[in-house]
Amino acid sequence: MSIGWHLLTLPALSVCAAAMEADAVCVGQWMLSRPIIVGPLFGAALGAPFAGAALGAVFEAISLEAAPVGSFIPMNGAVAAACAVMLSAGPDMLPPAAALPAGWAAGLAATRVEKIFRDHRARLSAEAAALLEEGRGVPWSSFLIRSAGGYAAAVAALIYLAVAALGPAVGGLLDLLPAAARMGMTTAFNWAPWLALGILMHSLARGK
Amino acid sequence: MDRRLQSRIFTRSFLMQACWSFERMQNLGFLFAIEPWLDRIYPEPERRRAAAARHLEFFNTQPYMASWTLGVVGALEERLARSPEQDRPTAEARLGALKKAMASALAAVGDTLFWGALRPACAAVAIAAWGLFWTAGLPHPILAGCLLYLALFNIPALWTRWQGIRLGYLWQESLSAELGRYRWQRAAVWIRIAGLSAAVLTALAALLVPPWGAFSRWSVAVLGACVALKAAGVSAGRIYLGLIALGTVLAAADAA
Numbered sequence: 001m002s003i004g005w006h007l008l009t010l011p012a013l014s015v016c017a018a019a020m021e022a023d024a025v026c027v028g029q030w031m032l033s034r035p036i037i038v039g040p041l042f043g044a045a046l047g048a049p050f051a052g053a054a055l056g057a058v059f060e061a062i063s064l065e066a067a068p069v070g071s072f073i074p075m076n077g078a079v080a081a082a083c084a085v086m087l088s089a090g091p092d093m094l095p096p097a098a099a100l101p102a103g104w105a106a107g108l109a110a111t112r113v114e115k116i117f118r119d120h121r122a123r124l125s126a127e128a129a130a131l132l133e134e135g136r137g138v139p140w141s142s143f144l145i146r147s148a149g150g151y152a153a154a155v156a157a158l159i160y161l162a163v164a165a166l167g168p169a170v171g172g173l174l175d176l177l178p179a180a181a182r183m184g185m186t187t188a189f190n191w192a193p194w195l196a197l198g199i200l201m202h203s204l205a206r207g208k
Numbered sequence: 209m210d211r212r213l214q215s216r217i218f219t220r221s222f223l224m225q226a227c228w229s230f231e232r233m234q235n236l237g238f239l240f241a242i243e244p245w246l247d248r249i250y251p252e253p254e255r256r257r258a259a260a261a262r263h264l265e266f267f268n269t270q271p272y273m274a275s276w277t278l279g280v281v282g283a284l285e286e287r288l289a290r291s292p293e294q295d296r297p298t299a300e301a302r303l304g305a306l307k308k309a310m311a312s313a314l315a316a317v318g319d320t321l322f323w324g325a326l327r328p329a330c331a332a333v334a335i336a337a338w339g340l341f342w343t344a345g346l347p348h349p350i351l352a353g354c355l356l357y358l359a360l361f362n363i364p365a366l367w368t369r370w371q372g373i374r375l376g377y378l379w380q381e382s383l384s385a386e387l388g389r390y391r392w393q394r395a396a397v398w399i400r401i402a403g404l405s406a407a408v409l410t411a412l413a414a415l416l417v418p419p420w421g422a423f424s425r426w427s428v429a430v431l432g433a434c435v436a437l438k439a440a441g442v443s444a445g446r447i448y449l450g451l452i453a454l455g456t457v458l459a460a461a462d463a464a
Contacts, residue, residue: 025228030358031362034357036331040353044350064331118230132261143236183459187454187459194427195448199444202435204325
């Protein structure tokens with residue numbers, strides 16, 4: 001595996017993925033963070049647009065099963081799609097059948113990171129109240145950098161570590177699995193578009 | 209409210225959730241968005257800080273609908289600034305109560321319309337467009353589908369955010385009644401029907417139409433089972449694990 005991937009390409013892609021992911025909650029909500037956008041974009045960047053589109057569409061449907069309402073944090077579809085595509089189309093060349101669950105795990109780990117940041121942001125309100133009480137203004141630049149910037153940096157680090165660690169780990173695990181289990185994973189991945197369409201239909205019929 | 213102020217609030221509303229916390233949710237984002245308005249309403253620093261402190265209380269709504277609340281609250285703050293001093297505590301309490309009530313009502317509308325209807329419908333249309341453009345031999349089918357998704361979602365979302373500030377400012381307390389005339393529920397139903405049609409057509413095309421033509425009893429069975437299991441409340445993760453288990457059993461049976 002090339003050093004350029006770990007020192008240059010993967011860090012750059014991790015930062016791009018984290019910047020796109022920030023759109024989900026922190027900045028904009030222009031839907032740039034949706035897996036259906038992230039997957040094809042990262043697939044195209046790594047020369048595998050169709051694999052990116054397939055993984056993106058599956059994660060899009062999976063992440064539709066829960067809406068980001070109130071304090072609920074759904075599985076992070078942007079991180080899941082970006083990691084799965086990088087694992088599959090990057091130098092690790094994991095089969096998409098293994099990249100999908102690995103990306104899914106990374107997406108679930110990202111919800112933990114988000115929860116930690118949401119917990120810690122409570123102190124910003126207290127800080128703002130204290131500053132106003134003292135007759136000063138709220139330093140928005142500092143607040144936004146600490147809150148959104150810090151979160152994006154943490155997500156970029158998570159994506160980098162997930163891709164760097166999960167690639168060899170999942171590749172090694174795959175070799176240990178019996179042939180039937182590997183076939184089972186491939187079959188499940190081939191059925192994943194039907195799972196995606198099923199979730200999409202259910203979500204549209206139910207309206208939630 | 210002039211267009212320049214509306215533009216500043218509109219731009220700042222994109223960071224409404226940047227400081228989201230479990231404790232007070234969007235309170236800091238709301239204050240950040242409305243701050244230029246407060247600066248204009250209250251030239252005296254003392255009153256401006258008092259108004260800012262009022263908006264540090266809990267606030268949460270659907271992010272696209274937050275701009276409607278910003279419009280209403282801006283109008284009420286203007287009225288509060290003009291009111292005689294003895295009436296201000298009552299007016300402040302009223303403003304806080306209205307802000308909370310509107311946030312809840314608008315969240316219900318936004319969740320139904322944007323999260324429940326438009327987002328899955330746009331996904332279904334984008335996936336259908338990928339297949340359609342690819343089959344028709346159009347260049348860059350995936351890019352075209354992605355752009356279609358972003359356009360279909362963002363045009364109404366940005367319109368809602370921009371107009372919400374102005375209409376919230378105009379309608380003030382009558383916002384809920386005026387919004388009722390927009391028939392959001394009916395719009396959400398039609399959007400969902402359009403999305404469902406796109407998803408069903410995509411499934412049929414994937415099963416029956418060349419070059420996809422992936423028809424097999426397993427495809428139909430898996431699609432049917434997934435819809436049924438989702439309806440029964442089973443999570444996508446568990447269904448996927450079930451598919452891996454089923455695939456493993458089938459492979460082992462084949463090998464035997």
